Amino acid sequence: MSAPRSKLTEPAWVRWGLVAFVLGWVGLFLVLPLVAVFHGAFAKGWQVYLGLFDGSDNGRAARHAITLSLSVAGIAVALNTLFGVCAAWLLTRYRFAGRQLLLTLIDLPFAVSPVIAGLVFVLLFGLQGFCGEWMRDHELPKVIFALPGLVLATVFVTFPFVARELIPVMEAVGTEEEEAARVLGAGGWSIFWRVTLPNVKWGLIYGVILCSARALGEFGAVSVVSGHIRGQTNTLPLHIEILYNEYQFAASFACASLLSLVGLATLGVKELVAWRQRLAVARAASQADDPPPPPRQA
């Protein structure tokens, strides 16, 4: 190193000052709210938790909210996973006119306020909406203030997640192995299941988990289309709001802590996937006499 070491980093007091700032900021703004959730949930002991699942009215409402959230998220994530895989295959395996536009459009829901995401479906399917009257006349099932509306709003909000995670992974893996399989006579489905999927499974798993966490926790969009019918269209985040506004803080935080655990699990899986990737890179680097093909750049 030609320059003295001292010139390539900051004085020690600056470094430790910045580190102290980072630890303080992260502790105050990120960790403390999380601690507050669990503290609020356990402030009155385990009884509150058990109360969520007993036979009382409150317990039934909480259980229903959990079941409803799981079903809405399950449907929305399944649909968006199918879409995400299709979109990633299309956008990484072919170059065509309008590809860049599609990439931008997939991100569009990120830029839309969740409230607006709910509003658009009210405008389409509400009684005063574009299709509302026609659907009532034809005795089609209700969409707004019912399960289909909750699913639609959730699908809109979580639309980009799987595709966003999968696209860079599939781009990096490249197409050589798939082309080799094709030349050897494999069909499209068998290429996908036996060549592509094993290569990108961790990216896909992370995308699905990210999508599920967001779907379970979605509040604004679902709040607009739900109508807040207790025991019918109240998802878990909406139930948290109702309990909180009724000053049932302990029960509210108990429900919130369940969703926080899902969030923490998401962070855990992210670390796991990153760790596996580092491991794979290290393994590839150690096989020096047989270097892997460099990742293909767009």
Add this chain to the structure above:
Amino acid sequence: MAASRRILPGFGLTLGVTVAWLGLIVLIPLAALVAKSTSLSWEQFWGTVTSERTLAAFGLSFGAAAVAALVNLVAGAVIAWALVRYRFPGRRLVDAVIDLPFALPTAVAGIALTTLYAPNGWIGALLEPLGIQVAFTRLGVVMALIFIGLPFVVRTVQPVLEEIPAEFEEAAASLGASRLTVVLRVLLPEALPALITGTTLAFARAVGEYGSVIFIAGNIQGQTEIAPLLIVIQLEQYNYAEATAIAVVMLVLSFALLLAVNLLQRWSNRRFREST
């Protein structure tokens, strides 16, 4: 890639599914919003959008989002810098926790922050003797937006700092530049596009944020009522036209921001390619 188009099957199927799903879920509903807004006369539209209550809501949403984004610009840059350049106890944990606002549902963040900053909360009780009230004021709105915006700046800047080659700094230092000069004149220009992108993303997210804000805001009309909440209120009173007008204005502004981010990224990518 021209060869793979011929070799790998599935172009028609995946194109069909992608375009159909995108159209059904995203494009047609957003088009319905725009179509609904055209049913208002211009006077109605303008009257709604420039009413005192709406202007106050827009002012708060955009103003608080701007303040929060600037705070996150500074804090996010320092955090990204420390994570990339320093080794300190708890670094891996801090790195993992940064994504918490992405992972924590907004309603959960909302009630947690309100409980912390309420006058009888852990932080609120410390601030009250100083005469600072956070919960149920505009400051509370800013606090919630700082929480949700932080990872956008950190996660945009971090990879760029990791990529800056050590030669840049070594060259500047060996030519006699002080450390402060190196940071301001060599490193900052390299990280600037990422800093602007991350801040814009945090700003765009904060403008539309609903769940984490409505609990801590107190929702006093004309004072702590954010624009997304006003949409919900209008909708609950069956004022569909008013709700739509506010939503269209927000949508246009968000798309303008998204476009700006895209152009910025394309510009900085091109600059990067030219310089290497």
